[in-house]
Amino acid sequence: MKKFIIALFLGFSAMLHAQNSISGTVTDMKSQPIKGVSVYASELHKGTTTDENGKYALTNLPNGKLKLTFTFIGFGTQNKTITSLQKENTLDVILEETIFEMDEVIVSTAFNKIQSQNVMKVEHESIKNMQRKGTATLIEGLATIPGVSQVSTGTSIGKPVIRGLSGNRVLVYSQGVRIENQQFGDEHGLGLNDSGIESVEVIKGPASLLYGSDALGGVLYFNPEKFADASTFKTNFSQKYFSNTLGSNSSLGLKTSTDNWKFLARGSYNIHSDYKIADGERVTNTRYNETDFKTGIGYSNAKFSSVLRYNYNDLDLGIPEDGVAEQTTSKKTGFPKQGVFNHLLSLNNVFFFQKSKLDVDLGYVANDRSEFEDSDVAVLHMKLKTFNYDAKYHLPIIGEVETIFGIQGMHQTNTNSGEEYLIPDATTNDFGFFGTANYEWKTNVLQAGLRFDNRKITTEAYGIPGEEGSFEAIDKSYDSFNASLGYKTNLADDLTLRLNLASGFRAPNLAELTSNGVHEGTNRYEVGNSDLETEQNVQTDLNLEYRTDHFEFFVNGFYNHVNNYIYTSPTGIVIDENAVFDYIQNDAKLYGGEIGLHLHPHPLDWLHYETSFENVTGKKQNGDYLPLIPANNWNNTIRTEFKIKNWLEDGFATLNVSTTFNQNNVSGFETESNGYSLVNLGFGGKVKLGKIAFDINLNGNNVLDKRYIAHLSRLKTDRIPNIGRNVVLGVNFNL
Structure with a gap:
């Protein structure tokens, strides 16, 4: 075959x-x-x-x-x-x-520099490294990156938080395409599976210059699995087991390539029971099932390169409402529950000219989201269809200057077919154009850019005005100019300085403009405001890195000022036992950073010690704290590397202690959170038994079975703890 x-x-x-x-x-x-x-x-x-x-x-x-x-x-x-x-x-x-990790090529910043040459500090993490930590989901792995957290609902739903900003303020890219999946909802996850993804790049800060509206807080850029080397055929199978949820994750992939043609396909299935808390009880209806399929075909020659990829994701997940109630290990979701279908189709084309090139990305995302209360008839059914286009022209190099001019746009429609409406039927159109230049001399790099964007939102009227679930028609247009300026230099042979100043913007989303009712899982009646203005921010970032063969140190600091920051505020009114919240605006500021070191003492070449601390503070103009700001975290890892005779190569063993501090800086309707420390263990490597070789990893997460509630857990209001001890066993075969 x-x-x-x-x-x-x-x-x-x-x-x-x-x-x-x-x-x-x-x-x-x-x-x-x-x-x-x-x-x-x-x-x-x-x-x-x-x-x-x-x-x-x-x-x-x-x-x-x-x-x-x-x-x-x-x-x-x-x-x-x-x-x-x-x-x-x-x-x-x-x-x-x-001694240290490889210097990765950064794809998300347009000029494709390796990190040591890049103006911006971009966090790059391979999915393999995240999986070695025993994380059950993609978002759990992301939350191990300094400066990244998650708003979670049990183990099945997670939304990324970058330096205190989340939801529509964080833009997600997969297969080179902007992901649109109703990010406004607290209970709406990423809709992405880590199988078939090679790595993730995290831009912490406004990236509107390259990506447009909604990149005000940062970007998560997922790089898909690479094709096979020319004239090869590869198959791969991986299997993971999770003790806490009695869960299983299976993935099978194949790929082959010639000099011109390339093809790959990968399917995976993920299934979990309700998760157990520290005392052994299970949180009812936190179970979920996920099916994911990815495929791609590519062709390249002397004139152009073209890659067509497709991703289908089917997620069936329970929504916990009763806390610790019915105790079962069933993996069939109960009511209420969500059914989410995602289709992602992307086409990447690069046209090569004698001294320049044109890079064109086209994408189509269909997000089909249903919610079921007590039967298989969906009470809420939303279909979000998004067409994206992105064209970048790389002009000839003038001296040491690289320049890019580009246009980007999006056409999006939202339609409802259930009896309940969260947001109205609507159409959104984006259009933007930009230019950016990168100049290198000696060990210095200077990068600057300018961009203009327009977003137009129109919605249809629905219901009886003044009643719950009704919406008035709106027709809004938002414009914004944004700029960025960055400088990187080597202060000494081993010391690098990066300084970036950038602006970003975000137009209010449909929920903020139109809400009129109780949103599932929020337990509050939200009222939108059609007069909301565009959020506009300016952020300053400073990165200092010192690296030698056996010691690495970094410090990242940021200050982010946001005009017209949108948030919900209680009105004091109660409707049907639900407190009423209005969407309002106020200027805000967020500041903090990350600091860390990596020690590899000589001659103990098998030993590594890594530590990092992250902090963010968010305040409104009047001095009150912003909601949903993650607590400070201190992370420590001791890692050893070894080889055992001829049967275990690339061996590793890790001891990790993650300490989360008290979060006392909360908004008026939040409660404070106690700190906690989690102990995690890991062991693995490449096992060789004759001609058979496979990767194995064994992880124990929260091995002391600590009972804790994360500050950004949506189950916190019901005093439901996070997951208890979880042992994860994973094997990966190249067949």
Whole structure:
């Protein structure tokens, strides 16, 4: 079967005449060849690995400029640029050994620099590393990144929080496409599964210049799984078990590539019972089931590269209402519950010219969300359909200046078919254009940009005016100019400084403009305000990094001023036992940062100690605190690396203590939260038994079975604790 599939792809490839090619040798500082180095051209979604002599070759390459990334564990990543490809090119690379993690290429900041060359400090984390921590969901893994938290509803629903900002203020990208899934709702999760995702990049701060409205607080950019190297066929199977929820996660994938064609497909199934708290009782109806399927096909030659990807996600999840009630290990969701179907279709095209290129991303997202109260007839049924387009033209390099001009837009419709309406039928249209430039000299980088955006929102009237669930028709248009300026320099050989100043904006969402009723899970009657103005912010970021072979230190500080910050405020009125909240605006400020170090003492090359502390404070103009601000957190990890004879390679063992402090800085309708410390253990590596090899990891999370309630848990108002002890066993086979 493998030979047949490879032959089929080779047949297509043989019909094409090879154009430009590049080859070379990768060696270490002692001129010894390195086998297994990944050589990857991200724009072409194309890669290979070096052979036992350190040699590599790539063919059918485009005209003009090409970027290649060379990565190998234990060596520093190198990003090489060939400014003008010829028919035959030679590029030899020398990699330098490094103790710390590889320097990753950052995709989310347009110029595709490795982090050490990047103006902005972007957090990059591989899904593999997050899974090694034993996290059950994608959002749990994200919450382990300094500066990122989550608003959670049990174990099934999580919304990312970046430096105190969440919901529509955090933009999510997957497959190069903006994800739209009714982010306004507290009980609406990401709708993404970590299978088929390779890594995530976190921009902490306004990114409106590159992404437009709703990127006021930051961006989560998920990089999809790479295609296989040319002329290879790979299959992969992974299985995870979770003791607390009696859960299971299974994933199967295959992929193959030729010089021109590439294909992959991956399916996964996730199923969990109600989660147990520390005393052993289960929180009723926190169970959920998830089916996810991803596939992609790509083609590239000397003129262009094109990749078509599709993601289907089906999520069936219970909504906890009764707390600790019926005790069962059933995995069939009860009422009330949600059914969420997501379809994501993306098309990425890169057209190569002699000295420039055009990058075009097209996306379609269909979000189908239903809520069921006590039967299989949905009382709430919303369909959100979004078409995105994004075109960037990379102009020829003028000296050391790289420039990009682009346009972005979105057409979105929301329709209701249930008996209850959360938001009205509506149409939203975005359009923006921008320009940005990147200038490098010596160890300095200067980056600046300017952008204009327009958002137009129109809604349809519904119901009887003045009654619950009714909406008046609105027709609103919002404009905004935004700019960014960043500077990076090396103050010394091992000391890097980054300083960024950027503005961002967010138009009010449909819930904020139109709400008129009790939203599921909020236990309050919310009243929208059609006169709300655009949120506009300016944020200053400072990053200082010191890195040597055995010691790494960083400090990030930020100050974020937001004009017209939108939030809910109690009115003192009660309707049907639900307190009434109005959407109002006030100027606000958020400030804080993250600090951390990584120690790798010599000659104890097997030992690592990592620690980080994160803090954020959010206040209104009158000095009162903002709601939903995460508590301060101090995270400590001791990690060892080892090898056991010939059967365990890349072995690791970790001890993690995560300390969350009291949160006493709360808004008027929030309650304070007590601090807590969680102890987590991990063990794993690559096991070899004859010709069989597989990765294994065993994790114990909250091993002391600590009873605690996170400040951002939506079950906090009912005094329902978070998940207790959870043992996770995972295996990963390359078949």
